[in-house]
Amino acid sequence: MLETYLKNRLKERRILLMTHIVMGYPSFDDSHKLIETMVAAGVDLMELQIPFSEPVADGPVILHANQKALSAGATVQKCLELAKTAAASFNIPFLFMSYYNILFKYGVERFAGEMAGRGLHGAIVPDLPPEEGSDYLNAMRTHRLSPIFIFSPTTSDARMKMLASHARGFVYCVARKGVTGLDTRFSGQLETYLERCRQATSLPLALGFGVKDRTDIDFLKGKADIAVIGTQTIRLMEQRGVAAVGDFIAGLR
Amino acid sequence: MIDRGYYNGFGGAFIPEILVATFDELEETFRKAKNDPAFWREYAALMSNYSCRPTPLTFAENLTRHFGGSRIYIKREDLNHTGAHKANNVMGQGLLVRRMGKTRVIAETGAGQHGVATATMAAKFGFQCTIYMGEVDVERQRPNVFWMERLGAEVVPVREGSRILKDAINEAFRDWVANMDSTHYVLGTACGPHPFPEMVSYFQSIIGQEARRQILELEHKLPARVYACVGGGSNALGIFSGFMKDPVELVGVEAGGRGLDTGQHASRLCAKDASVGVAQGYKTYFLQDADGQMRETHSVAAGLDYIGVSPILAQLKESGRVRFEAATDAEVVEALSLTIRTEGVIPALESSHAFAQAFREAPRMSSEDCIIINQSGRGDKDIFTIADAFGDPKWQEFIIGKAGKYHA
Numbered sequence: 041m042l043e044t045y046l047k048n049r050l051k052e053r054r055i056l057l058m059t060h061i062v063m064g065y066p067s068f069d070d071s072h073k074l075i076e077t078m079v080a081a082g083v084d085l086m087e088l089q090i091p092f093s094e095p096v097a098d099g100p101v102i103l104h105a106n107q108k109a110l111s112a113g114a115t116v117q118k119c120l121e122l123a124k125t126a127a128a129s130f131n132i133p134f135l136f137m138s139y140y141n142i143l144f145k146y147g148v149e150r151f152a153g154e155m156a157g158r159g160l161h162g163a164i165v166p167d168l169p170p171e172e173g174s175d176y177l178n179a180m181r182t183h184r185l186s187p188i189f190i191f192s193p194t195t196s197d198a199r200m201k202m203l204a205s206h207a208r209g210f211v212y213c214v215a216r217k218g219v220t221g222l223d224t225r226f227s228g229q230l231e232t233y234l235e236r237c238r239q240a241t242s243l244p245l246a247l248g249f250g251v252k253d254r255t256d257i258d259f260l261k262g263k264a265d266i267a268v269i270g271t272q273t274i275r276l277m278e279q280r281g282v283a284a285v286g287d288f289i290a291g292l293r
Numbered sequence: 294m295i296d297r298g299y300y301n302g303f304g305g306a307f308i309p310e311i312l313v314a315t316f317d318e319l320e321e322t323f324r325k326a327k328n329d330p331a332f333w334r335e336y337a338a339l340m341s342n343y344s345c346r347p348t349p350l351t352f353a354e355n356l357t358r359h360f361g362g363s364r365i366y367i368k369r370e371d372l373n374h375t376g377a378h379k380a381n382n383v384m385g386q387g388l389l390v391r392r393m394g395k396t397r398v399i400a401e402t403g404a405g406q407h408g409v410a411t412a413t414m415a416a417k418f419g420f421q422c423t424i425y426m427g428e429v430d431v432e433r434q435r436p437n438v439f440w441m442e443r444l445g446a447e448v449v450p451v452r453e454g455s456r457i458l459k460d461a462i463n464e465a466f467r468d469w470v471a472n473m474d475s476t477h478y479v480l481g482t483a484c485g486p487h488p489f490p491e492m493v494s495y496f497q498s499i500i501g502q503e504a505r506r507q508i509l510e511l512e513h514k515l516p517a518r519v520y521a522c523v524g525g526g527s528n529a530l531g532i533f534s535g536f537m538k539d540p541v542e543l544v545g546v547e548a549g550g551r552g553l554d555t556g557q558h559a560s561r562l563c564a565k566d567a568s569v570g571v572a573q574g575y576k577t578y579f580l581q582d583a584d585g586q587m588r589e590t591h592s593v594a595a596g597l598d599y600i601g602v603s604p605i606l607a608q609l610k611e612s613g614r615v616r617f618e619a620a621t622d623a624e625v626v627e628a629l630s631l632t633i634r635t636e637g638v639i640p641a642l643e644s645s646h647a648f649a650q651a652f653r654e655a656p657r658m659s660s661e662d663c664i665i666i667n668q669s670g671r672g673d674k675d676i677f678t679i680a681d682a683f684g685d686p687k688w689q690e691f692i693i694g695k696a697g698k699y700h701a
């Protein structure tokens with residue numbers, strides 16, 4: 041169970057790290073090396089994004105990575121294979137992140153079966169609110185997978201409770217308005233929001249969007265359980281290569 | 294959101310969590326306005342005073358004689374202020390923006406029509422305005438970009454993806470998720486998450502209400518068929534809604550591009566390469582591959598060059614209430630040319646799709662019957678595109694000469 045793994049891990053570490061990659065960007069070989077490097081640098085869990093042609097919730101960096109991966113020939117099948125190798129080789133939980141059409145076209149039940157068969161733990165689907173997701177929720181339950189839901193600063197307390205009732209594993213708290221990859225102000229306002237999230241669920245809380253360095257992560261200690269590093273590692277890899285990503289992550293905690 | 298806007302399984306609201314509260318507010322504002330009879334009166338008065346409504350239903354006497362079949366009428370949405378039916382939707386949403394107390398509007402645009410209409414509405418109502426437009430469309434619709442900028446809008450060329458309408462929609466959403474407190478996204482067609490399909494169709498229904506009344510006045514009977522082009526579906530739903538409960542055949546015409554078997558088209562309801570999917574916040578037929586990645590589309594008409602189609606039309610396709618056809622680029626240019634010469638009206642390339650299909654069918658219909666073609670927009674402002682479509686040598690000479698003067 042993802043939740044149990046996270047809670048055990050939290051007994052040893054004040055904050056966990058979740059990183060993100062876009063599979064197939066710039067190539068599947070590089071994706072594999074990135075996973076290896078990130079695991080060696082001590083990340084606690086990873087989000088593997090299946091590229092989609094219309095990633096509306098993503099900002100310029102991840103959008104660009106999605107498009108480059110697709111034009112380099114990324115397919116859902118290749119992503120499933122990479123994920124299988126990752127889950128078999130490394131001893132941390134892996135999640136899929138993608139947009140709903142990828143699951144829908146594959147067949148939601150069949151997709152969940154593939155995930156379970158390949159040793160994945162759950163999925164983040166940012167354009168699928170639970171109101172639209174009954175097939176998905178059923179399939180995830182059948183295959184004992186965690187559907188990760190999202191809280192945002194505009195989510196009401198009542199809605200947070202509703203979302204939490206469907207969520208398993210942890211809840212992904214979006215730090216601010218806007219898409220991925222823009223700056224976030226780590227301020228008292230963020231703290232108040234995280235307290236509101238904490239009231240709504242006993243699941244661990246991940247905080248993502250704009251987390252980029254050790255100062256941000258120090259700020260989050262004691263307020264969130266998981267810090268999510270997304271865009272920053274893609275930028276680093278683009279500028280300084282895969283090895284630089286390892287040093288960066290190792291220096292975060 | 295209680296009603297999620299499903300049309301026999303199509304539609305819905307597949308929105309990121311950050312926008313849920315914004316959609317709740319929009320849905321509530323729209324619901325209240327729709328239930329308030331004074332709101333429609335305010336809307337109709339605005340459209341009559343600012344946008345020449347009711348637009349005429351013109352009897353196309355020469356085309357009727359030319360084809361020797363059914364009597365042909367043209368609903369003149371080209372005579373709206375800004376030159377297309379897009380104004381109907383935009384002015385309506387503008388009134389809602391005022392009710393919500395927002396101060397900024399954003400929009401996507403393909404042909405530039407919807408962008409110009411939105412920039413016009415923003416100028417009139419005093420809103421800030423940003424228009425997202427695919428780089429390819431910026432290039433093929435420069436005159437519209439010029440006008441949007443004169444009207445005070447910021448036009449942002451979108452360089453991601455296939456750089457056309459769908460990519461402009463994605464960028465508009467990205468703006469909205471950051472700025473929803475001040476900003477309303479004026480979606481231009483009957484697509485996207487609920488309540489957009491319902492709301493846009495509601496404002497466009499003014500076309501059908503008028504057309505039904507006008508044809509009964511002129512012909513004392515209903516038309517046998519009504520033709521409309523289908524991009525996202527808003528002008529089609531607008532005119533069809535007036536005849537939905539009547540024994541009238543409704544015909545939607547999609548962009549056949551270079552032909553349905555070439556892969557270079559934008560036909561979601563007639564072509565085999567479309568299938569049901571979920572993207573840009575709603576479920577419908579999309580032009581996509583087996584993995585669910587959206588395909589490149591093609592049409593001579595930028596306003597029809599789109600991967601998805603209104604969920605309401607997807608339902609009407611499945612129920613059989615609307616028949617769908619496709620017209621190729623070549624057929625469309627020919628129909629446009631004939632209409633200009635014969636009737637002296639200049640339909641937009643988008644609208645010319647409806648003309649092309651009607652021209653195929655009219656000769657085989659009885660002279661007792663009448664038909665209506667929805668002329669969704671005017672073509673004269675697409676002069677660059679249309680001149681290219683006609684391959685007009687004198688126009689090319691003029692442009693070369695003009696360019697020379699700028700260099701001098």
Ligand SMILES: Cc1ncc(COP(=O)(O)O)c(C=O)c1O
Pocket residue numbers: 377378379403404405406407481482483522523524525526527528529595596597641643644669670671
């Ligand atoms: C003149 C005109 N007609 C039709 C369309 C297609 O849109 P819809 O199908 O929503 O009417 C456009 C879109 O830009 C347009 O400009």
